[in-house]
Amino acid sequence: MVRFFVSSEELKQEEAALTEENAQHAKVLRLKPGETVLLCDGEGHEGVCEVVSTDGWRLRMLRRRDSQSEAAVKVSVYMALPKADKLEHVIQKATELGAYEIVTFPSARCVSRPDEKSLKKKLERWEKIAASAAEQSGRGRIPKVIVLNSLSEALARAAQADKALMFYEHEEALTLKMALSTGSFGTVSLLTGPEGGLEEAEVAQAREAGLQVCTLGKRILRCETAPLCALSAVMYQAGEF
Amino acid sequence: MVRFFVSSEELKQEEAALTEENAQHAKVLRLKPGETVLLCDGEGHEGVCEVVSTDGWRLRMLRRRDSQSEAAVKVSVYMALPKADKLEHVIQKATELGAYEIVTFPSARCVSRPDEKSLKKKLERWEKIAASAAEQSGRGRIPKVIVLNSLSEALARAAQADKALMFYEHEEALTLKMALSTGSFGTVSLLTGPEGGLEEAEVAQAREAGLQVCTLGKRILRCETAPLCALSAVMYQAGEF
Numbered sequence: 185m186v187r188f189f190v191s192s193e194e195l196k197q198e199e200a201a202l203t204e205e206n207a208q209h210a211k212v213l214r215l216k217p218g219e220t221v222l223l224c225d226g227e228g229h230e231g232v233c234e235v236v237s238t239d240g241w242r243l244r245m246l247r248r249r250d251s252q253s254e255a256a257v258k259v260s261v262y263m264a265l266p267k268a269d270k271l272e273h274v275i276q277k278a279t280e281l282g283a284y285e286i287v288t289f290p291s292a293r294c295v296s297r298p299d300e301k302s303l304k305k306k307l308e309r310w311e312k313i314a315a316s317a318a319e320q321s322g323r324g325r326i327p328k329v330i331v332l333n334s335l336s337e338a339l340a341r342a343a344q345a346d347k348a349l350m351f352y353e354h355e356e357a358l359t360l361k362m363a364l365s366t367g368s369f370g371t372v373s374l375l376t377g378p379e380g381g382l383e384e385a386e387v388a389q390a391r392e393a394g395l396q397v398c399t400l401g402k403r404i405l406r407c408e409t410a411p412l413c414a415l416s417a418v419m420y421q422a423g424e425f
Numbered sequence: 426m427v428r429f430f431v432s433s434e435e436l437k438q439e440e441a442a443l444t445e446e447n448a449q450h451a452k453v454l455r456l457k458p459g460e461t462v463l464l465c466d467g468e469g470h471e472g473v474c475e476v477v478s479t480d481g482w483r484l485r486m487l488r489r490r491d492s493q494s495e496a497a498v499k500v501s502v503y504m505a506l507p508k509a510d511k512l513e514h515v516i517q518k519a520t521e522l523g524a525y526e527i528v529t530f531p532s533a534r535c536v537s538r539p540d541e542k543s544l545k546k547k548l549e550r551w552e553k554i555a556a557s558a559a560e561q562s563g564r565g566r567i568p569k570v571i572v573l574n575s576l577s578e579a580l581a582r583a584a585q586a587d588k589a590l591m592f593y594e595h596e597e598a599l600t601l602k603m604a605l606s607t608g609s610f611g612t613v614s615l616l617t618g619p620e621g622g623l624e625e626a627e628v629a630q631a632r633e634a635g636l637q638v639c640t641l642g643k644r645i646l647r648c649e650t651a652p653l654c655a656l657s658a659v660m661y662q663a664g665e666f
Contacts (some may be wrong), residue, residue, distance in 0.1 A: 252643065253643040253644055254643075255642075255643075277650055280644060280645075280646050280647060280650050281644070281646070281650070281654060282642070282644055320645070320647070321644040321645045321646065321647075322643075322644055322645045323644055359664075359666050360661065360666050361661060361664065361666065398666075399666055400666045401496075401523070401660065401665045401666035402493065402494040402495075402496075402563075402665070403494055403521060403522070403523055403562040403563055403564055404521075404561070404562045404563045405521050405522070405562065406521060406561070406562075409518055409521050409522070412653065412654075412657070413522060413653075413657040413660075414657075416653070416654040416655075416657035416658050416661075417657055417658055417660075417661035417666070419642065419654075419658075420601065420602060420657075420658035420661060420662070421661070423600075423602065424642045424643070425600050425601050425602070425639075425640055425641045425642035425658070
């Protein structure tokens with residue numbers, strides 16, 4: 185079924201209309217009266233609608249339901265701010281792979297240090313990338329992109345998950361599999377470093393904050409590969425595929 | 426330990442020398458006599474060497490061993506030929522993630538149809554990407570990049586693995602986890618489609634050839650995301666991290 189993202193307000197109405205980009209998209213797809221489409225609010229709710237008229241793209245709500253394509257486990261990807269294109273890559277891929285949210289923050293070895301103004305602009309771009317990837321991959325929820333001010337803030341937030349994990353290339357003993365094998369989990373935080381890696385003091389700080397420090401194996405992964413590898417494994421472990 | 430890729434012949438000698446790019450790299454790193462370095466043949470063998478002299482970068486072999494960073498499981502990534510930059514991305518990332526080899530081939534919906542001459546040039550480029558990613562990720566083996574002429578050829582080759590799997594977005598019943606849960610495996614083939622996906626007839630042909638057809642979950646993954654997601658999960662399942 186074709187899917188359109190609309191506001192939460194629009195999803196609550198019995199009659200809706202496709203406007204702007206959605207209307208253009210409907211035109212391109214040559215939707216016809218009687219066909220059914222899916223409206224999604226980007227927050228996990230959706231409505232099955234019938235096209236009433238192509239003139240103004242009016243729709244009638246048939247039934248509402250929770251999104252069918254969201255993962256049961258909520259995985260938050262915490263990534264220390266890398267250079268711009270890498271975070272964009274991670275946002276796109278993590279969205280496809282079903283991440284609940286993507287959180288970025290500065291850490292000691294971050295090269296990228298955008299000022300507030302450029303950060304605001306970047307955030308808008310990141311949100312667009314998440315929305316577009318959510319649409320393409322058929323998700324019912326657009327992951328939030330969140331910018332925090334410090335590693336401390338990120339650690340305190342990440343630690344609230346059932347499984348709060350940091351990945352560190354010098355850790356050898358604790359594997360992700362071991363970390364996930366004890367107890368059940370509904371929420372997971374996965375924290376990874378920037379291009380230059382995490383500093384030892386930051387790893388100690390993470391342990392202090394309650395995170396478990398894990399390895400992703402014997403090979404050194406690039407900063408943009410590590411979070412996606414970990415996310416894929418968590419989704420697999422959680423029974424998503 | 427700093428690592429240099431050399432030929433198999435050089436690794437067999439009791440005395441070696443770093444030449445060309447390796448010598449330049451050694452100079453940049455300011456290696457000193459008495460320091461130890463690792464020579465790798467790119468095929469899983471390595472030698473621990475002592476720097477004898479910085480004049481000509483002469484080395485003395487201390488001991489040889491199997492590479493410490495190769496995965497026990499041999500995973501072959503079979504990807505129907507996508508547009509150029511996507512295959513490059515997959516080669517780089519699959520190498521980091523520990524793939525044994527990357528195999529590409531044309532399938533019905535492939536947009537990219539390079540002629541023999543341009544394919545030869547591309548292959549050279551792909552091999553360079555694999556070598557560079559192997560070096561960066563600390564691998565002892567450079568995955569081979571292999572180009573086959575048809576899907577039939579790819580299926581026959583892929584089917585020889587202990588677990589031969591194709592991923593198809595319309596498969597819902599068999600998960601990767603189910604496919605991997607029966608019996609042990611030392612070799613795995615993971616086959617994914619191009620941008621436009623696989624055709625139903627191709628999926629039937631794969632079953633015929635002995636491949637199991639699996640889902641990667643409820644979200645539609647881009648053609649370059651699917652193989653890396655599957656590879657990460659297989660490495661996780663095999664106990665790599």
